[in-house]
Amino acid sequence: MHLRHRYFSLTGMTVALLGFAIACVAADAPKLQGIYSNMEPSVEQGELIGMEVFILPHVRDDEVAYVALVQFSDGLPTRPQLVDLAIRDDGMSFTAVHPTEGEIGFEGTIDADGLTGRFDALGEVSLPRGESIWQWGASGR
Incomplete structure (x- = not known):
């Protein structure tokens, strides 16, 4: 049970970091129009x-x-x-x-x-x- 909890928090952390990285890249390129x-x-x-x-x-x-x-x-x-x-x-x-x-x-x-x-x-x-x-x-x- 304890092992499963770590897996989910590691997966959640990875997803959160990936989302943050995508948001940062998107924020660097403002639309021209x-x-x-x-x-x-x-x-x-x-x-x-x-x-x-x-x-x-x-x-x-x-x-x-x-x-x-x-x-x-x-x-x-x-x-x-x-x-x-x-x-x-x-x-x-x-x-x-x-x-x-x-x-x-x-x-x-x-x-x-x-x-x-x-x-x-x-x-x-x-x-x-x-x-x-x-x-x-x-x-x-």
Whole structure:
């Protein structure tokens, strides 16, 4: 009877450790798709400042690929642009057209907190993962 109890606890421990290892591996690879935004209203000036990047998956040539809907706002929101994403092991990149800077490239990474990286002409940017400013009415924000 005592031997059987040890067997079950050893089996249980092995299963628990295996589950923990799988969870750790899964936690290291956050999904790319989602909304990344630092866009905020400026109540004093009546403007909208920031940018949003909405990453969406699609299938191209039987492979999963990604596009991003990118919107800038330096007072008034610009027309959103659909851009192709280049995904690499160490990050991602895309090119978009900024209203004052023209065509600019972005190089960055995505983790559980959001999208961080650098635009050619704008410098460093950090966009938290979350909801779009355009969803605020639905969420009560």
